Amino acid sequence: xxxxxxxxxxxxxxxxxxxxxxxxxxxxxxxxxxxxxxxxxxxxxxxxxxxxxxxxxxxxxxxxxxxxxxxxxxxxxxxxxxxxxxxxxxxxxxxxxxxxxxxxxxxxxxxxxxxxxxxxxxxxxxxxxxxxxxxxxxxxxxxxxxxxxxxxxxxxxxxxxxxxxxxxxxxxxxxxxxxxxxxxxxxxxxxxxxxxxxxxxxxxxxxxxxxxxxxxxxxxxxxxxxxxxxxxxxxxxxxxxxxxxxxxxxxxxxxxxxxxxxxxxxxxxxxxxxxxxxxxxxxxxxxxxxxxxxxxxxxxxxxxxxxxxxxxxxxxxxxxxxxxxxxxxxxxxxxxxxxxxxxxxxxxxxxxxxxxxxxxxxxxxxxxxxxxxxxxxxxxxxxxxxxxxxxxxxxxxxxxxxxxxxxxxxxxx
Ligand code: GLV
Ligand code: MN
Ligand code: MN
Numbered sequence: 579x580x581x582x583x584x585x586x587x588x589x590x591x592x593x594x595x596x597x598x599x600x601x602x603x604x605x606x607x608x609x610x611x612x613x614x615x616x617x618x619x620x621x622x623x624x625x626x627x628x629x630x631x632x633x634x635x636x637x638x639x640x641x642x643x644x645x646x647x648x649x650x651x652x653x654x655x656x657x658x659x660x661x662x663x664x665x666x667x668x669x670x671x672x673x674x675x676x677x678x679x680x681x682x683x684x685x686x687x688x689x690x691x692x693x694x695x696x697x698x699x700x701x702x703x704x705x706x707x708x709x710x711x712x713x714x715x716x717x718x719x720x721x722x723x724x725x726x727x728x729x730x731x732x733x734x735x736x737x738x739x740x741x742x743x744x745x746x747x748x749x750x751x752x753x754x755x756x757x758x759x760x761x762x763x764x765x766x767x768x769x770x771x772x773x774x775x776x777x778x779x780x781x782x783x784x785x786x787x788x789x790x791x792x793x794x795x796x797x798x799x800x801x802x803x804x805x806x807x808x809x810x811x812x813x814x815x816x817x818x819x820x821x822x823x824x825x826x827x828x829x830x831x832x833x834x835x836x837x838x839x840x841x842x843x844x845x846x847x848x849x850x851x852x853x854x855x856x857x858x859x860x861x862x863x864x865x866x867x868x869x870x871x872x873x874x875x876x877x878x879x880x881x882x883x884x885x886x887x888x889x890x891x892x893x894x895x896x897x898x899x900x901x902x903x904x905x906x907x908x909x910x911x912x913x914x915x916x917x918x919x920x921x922x923x924x925x926x927x928x929x930x931x932x933x934x935x936x937x938x939x940x941x942x943x944x945x946x947x948x949x950x951x952x953x954x955x956x957x958x959x960x961x962x963x964x965x966x967x968x969x970x971x972x973x974x975x976x977x978x979x980x981x982x983x984x985x986x987x988x989x990x991x
Contacts, residue, residue, distance in 0.1 A: 584692060586981050588974030591684040595973070597624065598664070598680065599672040608964025609672055613665035613707035614642070614746035621664040621676075622752060625704055628683060632690040634702070638754025641719040641732065642706035642747050645756075648686055650699040650988060656762035658696075658987045659947075660685065660980060661703030662770060663939065667711050671966020673771045673956075673973075679704050681769040681977040685984055696988035698764055705939040706752070712737045713746075714864075715795055715903035720939035722758050724946050726905075729758060738848075763947040765914060765987050768940040769980045770951060771968050775959025780930055783975055784922035785953030787934040789909035790941045791839075792872045794879055796865040798825065798886065799898040804851065804859035819849050819858035821895040828885040829865055836878045840869045841935065864902075870933060872906050908941040911948035914983075918950055921982045927975050936961070952979050 601624070602609040602617035611617040622644060629636050634646035647657065662678025682702045689696070705723075710716025713735040721727035733744035747753040777785050802818030825844075832842040843866045850860035865882065869875040883899065890897035915931070922929035934951065943949045954976040957967040 606964035619750035639756040657699040663708030773961035777955035786918035914950035
């Protein structure tokens with residue numbers, strides 16, 4: 579068979595996705611596979627077993643990133659890399675992240691069974707903690723690998739129960755011996771579901787994002803004064819939750835007020851003591867701001883912070899703000915993006931040049947080497963929810979695009 583006629587095995591991809599979806603399966607058809615949990619460990623173990631089956635050289639680094647290397651003809655040349663993540667949101671879907679890992683595995687299985695030896699080596703990867711849901715921030719391990727984030731800072735991040743990232747990494751047995759530092763990479767591809775409505779709306783099968791928006795994460799802490807709700811008059815209260823409520827609406831109104839390309843969200847909140855008959859005295863909430871334009875996102879944040887300070891002062895609730903994480907917008911390598919569009923065209927898949935509103939490890943990889951992504955449609959544009967879904971034939975199509983993109987790059991001088 580000629581190389582150009584090579585295709586992945588869609589049935590096998592579906593079966594691998596099915597096996598992974600059993601790990602942390604939720605009643606609503608999604609997965610609960612938070613980073614560094616027992617479920618994350620089970621998914622990693624299954625993944626590593628599959629890597630060994632096709633004779634990859636498997637290494638784990640000190641952030642728990644897993645790499646499987648397939649030798650080429652010229653092993654001194656920097657490899658082509660492809661991967662994504664196996665962790666999920668608390669009530670996440672069966673496709674986010676895992677499709678990119680299983681898709682890359684399917685590519686390597688296809689090369690393996692057809693005895694295709696590429697010029698360059700190929701490395702498949704699972705990045706630790708892409709989601710940032712249990713331990714903020716997101717994409718932390720690719721960030722450390724790329725040299726953008728500090729490993730001790732990452733190790734000391736804690737979850738809501740006070741568990742440290744490094745301790746949990748050791749507990750599940752995935753603090754590896756390899757140092758977490760970038761090596762020369764020829765290029766990186768990440769295959770992913772779109773997580774938005776555009777491809778479906780436009781009737782397209784393959785998306786090639788020109789890049790990823792910037793992501794800014796903040797943590798806000800408010801103090802109020804707790805008291806019995808019944809006898810305490812309304813005037814003179816210092817209700818930290820009411821202050822937060824006003825601030826949350828100010829965040830929600832930011833995009834309309836600021837105009838331009840911007841989304842702003844408060845997705846997480848904790849209130850203390852969380853009792854219906856006590857005025858809340860401590861609130862913590864998060865802010866997520868994204869835009870293609872870094873300055874615009876920053877201006878929006880500065881405006882929101884001004885609102886926060888005014889509200890905090892008016893309500894007598896002292897405020898503390900942490901600027902937790904910031905990753906700049908990430909324009910991908912134009913040649914690689916065009917390659918994705920060309921391959922999709924050659925394979926007969928309607929395709930679209932677009933933007934990624936979701937964050938991906940590809941953001942940090944883009945700081946290390948030429949990078950591009952492949953998107954397939956999310957049914958009804960739903961993601962980070964249990965009903966997240968993508969048609970199996972679309973999953974197969976995206977994996978075929980990845981196969982040919984990887985093969986083309988792996989033959990380059
Ligand atoms: C990553 O899942 C994100 O927040 O976009
Ligand atoms: Mn993802
Ligand atoms: Mn996600």
